[in-house]
Amino acid sequence: MPPVDTKTRILDSAEHLFAQDGFHITSMRTITSTAEVNLASINYHFGNKESLLQAVIERRLLPLNKIRADEIKKVIAQAEDNSALPTAKALLQAFIDPTLKFRDSSTGARDFITLVGRSLNEPDETVRNCFLALIFPIFEQLRQALQSALPHLSQATLLIRLQFIMGTINQVMCMRNEPLFKNQTQANNNHYNDAMQQLLQFILAGVEAPE
């Protein structure tokens, strides 16, 4: 009954808590008391805890993936207009840029990105697959586009390098306020967006390295 309806309140709180503390540590009672709703309302609206996670993921990831897919298609179409191959840089940018724009769009979105970054290496297979299943199609689309952008790379090499790229991106997505290793020399006034430009440089050099 407060500002927004119960279902949304639950989704927002769960998103934040899952990102901050992890899926398994976060209890139903913590979620419901944070959301100021009744304990049973999660089971009423979502069935069980795992379906709530699924709902948290889908709410953000389906729209985000749509944007990413459209951006990649756009890059391919523009290249075709110039009867040229799309560049790896443009393709990777089409994948990463929407992620980062989205990340900075709200605090909830920032939580969500952290959640995704952490969950791709989740030990619990059921939880991990919730994310992998939704990310796989866009990953596959990017892979095929990059394969035609980098025809000299073998399929196997491109595939493993894409795994490396996902690892790098995950690392960045997991960063909340501070880098992985803090209390370092100076160098901490690196703002997040600077790191983003650096990210593209880094993975582009990696994927384009001689075989």
Next chain:
Amino acid sequence: MPPVDTKTRILDSAEHLFAQDGFHITSMRTITSTAEVNLASINYHFGNKESLLQAVIERRLLPLNKIRADEIKKVIAQAEDNSALPTAKALLQAFIDPTLKFRDSSTGARDFITLVGRSLNEPDETVRNCFLALIFPIFEQLRQALQSALPHLSQATLLIRLQFIMGTINQVMCMRNEPLFKNQTQANNNHYNDAMQQLLQFILAGVEAPE
């Protein structure tokens, strides 16, 4: 009293289960029944569950870090003998090679590496810091060595690129049998060690990219 003593049996089982299912999911009862020891023996020998994790980490990571540190020092010393700067490639190899040799030394070691890879992005700060605290010194050593190997790179850039590298390595460490995205075209007969050579190529290109 079986083959090995209780303490070691607990450490072995915990290592395997923590890597496979995660720290929080794994219960004391699962550990003790797998190890075929009494439930209370964990608290007797280690105090509590978290101290057990600490023991699991230290048993492997302290010796491994010693090897890594020695390898890096060796590279620096050899370069000095030739009155030259150490190369970034040699330094990164000195960091990665021991990790992978260790990883293939036993199934327990393989479990352990998975555990480390996953835990560096653990949501639970207490758990995450167990790992970060032990890895930070070697990270810092590598950073300083790389800074002198790549003097044209600003400190800030090197630092963020080292974060990317850690992300890439983590991703590889988390791979157990299969890559992050399976059921792919063909390309799966990529053996693990092939991926390792590829890893060095990838991160080397990334860290040496123009600023």
Next chain:
DNA sequence: GCTTCATTTAAACACTTGTTTGAAACAGTT
């Protein structure tokens, strides 16, 4: 044999977990 110490054992502890229940409150429609 007896004592002393470290270790193992079964049982219980207090607490938290996700989920279910059935009644209460609410909204909308006729």
Next chain:
DNA sequence: AACTGTTTCAAACAAGTGTTTAAATGAAGC
């Protein structure tokens, strides 16, 4: 105003959690 279907609520459920306890067992020294 009375009935409808939906949503909220407090309470309870059974199961699992990490940890503690006190008795039993083991081995070592004198």
